Amino acid sequence: xxxxxxxxxxxxxxxxxxxxxxxxxxxxxxxxxxxxxxxxxxxxxxxxxxxxxxxxxxxxxxxxxxxxxxxxxxxxxxxxxxxxxxxxxxxxxxxxxxxxxxxxxxxxxxxx
Amino acid sequence: xxxxxxxxxxxxxxxxxxxxxxxxxxxxxxxxxxxxxxxxxxxxxxxxxxxxxxxxxxxxxxxxxxxxxxxxxxxxxxxxxxxxxxxxxxxxxxxxxxxxxxxxxxxxxx
Numbered sequence: 001x002x003x004x005x006x007x008x009x010x011x012x013x014x015x016x017x018x019x020x021x022x023x024x025x026x027x028x029x030x031x032x033x034x035x036x037x038x039x040x041x042x043x044x045x046x047x048x049x050x051x052x053x054x055x056x057x058x059x060x061x062x063x064x065x066x067x068x069x070x071x072x073x074x075x076x077x078x079x080x081x082x083x084x085x086x087x088x089x090x091x092x093x094x095x096x097x098x099x100x101x102x103x104x105x106x107x108x109x110x111x112x
Numbered sequence: 113x114x115x116x117x118x119x120x121x122x123x124x125x126x127x128x129x130x131x132x133x134x135x136x137x138x139x140x141x142x143x144x145x146x147x148x149x150x151x152x153x154x155x156x157x158x159x160x161x162x163x164x165x166x167x168x169x170x171x172x173x174x175x176x177x178x179x180x181x182x183x184x185x186x187x188x189x190x191x192x193x194x195x196x197x198x199x200x201x202x203x204x205x206x207x208x209x210x211x212x213x214x215x216x217x218x219x220x221x222x
Contacts, residue, residue: 031208042118042200042212043155050208058209090154094208099143099162101202101210103154 003027004104006091012110019078021107023091025071031094032074033101034058034066036087043090049074081111115139116203118213126221128190133199133216136183141203144177144184145210149198158186191220 003026013019023032031050035043035058045058047066055066063085065077078085091104116137125131135144143162147155159168161177161184168175172195174187188195198217202210 033210035212040214042116042214043202043210044212045209048209059211092210099204100145100157100160102157103147105154106152 004091004093004102006089006104006107008107009105010108012112013081014112015082016080019081019109019111021076021089021091021109023074023076023104025074025093027093027095028071029093029095030071031101032068033092033094034064034074034076035090035092036060036085037090037106038087046076046089081109083111085109086111115211116201116213118199118201118216120216121214122217122219124219124221125191127192131188131191131218133186133201133218134183135185135201135213137203138182139203139205139211140181142181142206143204144181145202145204146175146184146186147200147202149200149215155200188218191218193220193222196220 005024007022033048034046037043044060046064049055049068067075089107092101094101119134145160146158149155159175164179164181166177172189176185196219198215200215202212204210
């Protein structure tokens with residue numbers, strides 16, 4: 001158990017509404033990541049963080065923003081959700097001294 | 113475009129048979145990781161390989177990292193129904209970001 005929780009685990013929302021997903025870690029790891037998983041694509045990186053208030057874009061960042069005001073929490077926001085953002089979202093953490101990412105249980109988001 | 117190409121996409125075998133999953137890329141990675149994912153759960157790390165030519169064994173699973181650190185393979189000997197799942201390879205770059213393959217869905221029939 002890598003000490004990662006995600007909330008909510010399931011969410012259904014309507015097109016155009018804002019949505020925030022939360023990732024919480026108890027490991028005090030420096031690096032945190034948000035991915036989305038869609039059939040046929042594996043996992044694709046949305047945004048990542050390499051420290052408090054230090055974030056950068058990943059492969060599929062359009063339509064998403066992130067914030068990290070403290071080490072343990074990494075928030076992913078969809079400012080105005082679209083149906084193309086229906087997906088399963090995973091958070092991951094990585095310690096500086098390890099060479100491995102550990103994943104949370106995922107959030108299934110449906111945008112109607 | 114997927115940075116890492118996994119093959120095959122689907123694999124269905126009988127219990128007791130062997131299987132191999134391949135992960136290929138034109139990019140060099142600082143490390144390569146294999147994950148296994150079950151429905152409704154997050155990926156779980158199986159192994160990390162770092163050195164070119166490295167071979168790691170985990171019970172009936174054998175992982176190999178290519179000499180040039182661009183490709184890898186996962187071999188399962190005498191597969192069991194409990195090996196059923198989605199297998200994902202991922203390469204890490206120098207900025208600690210992972211690029212994933214699309215995954216191989218393995219089904220082992222009893």
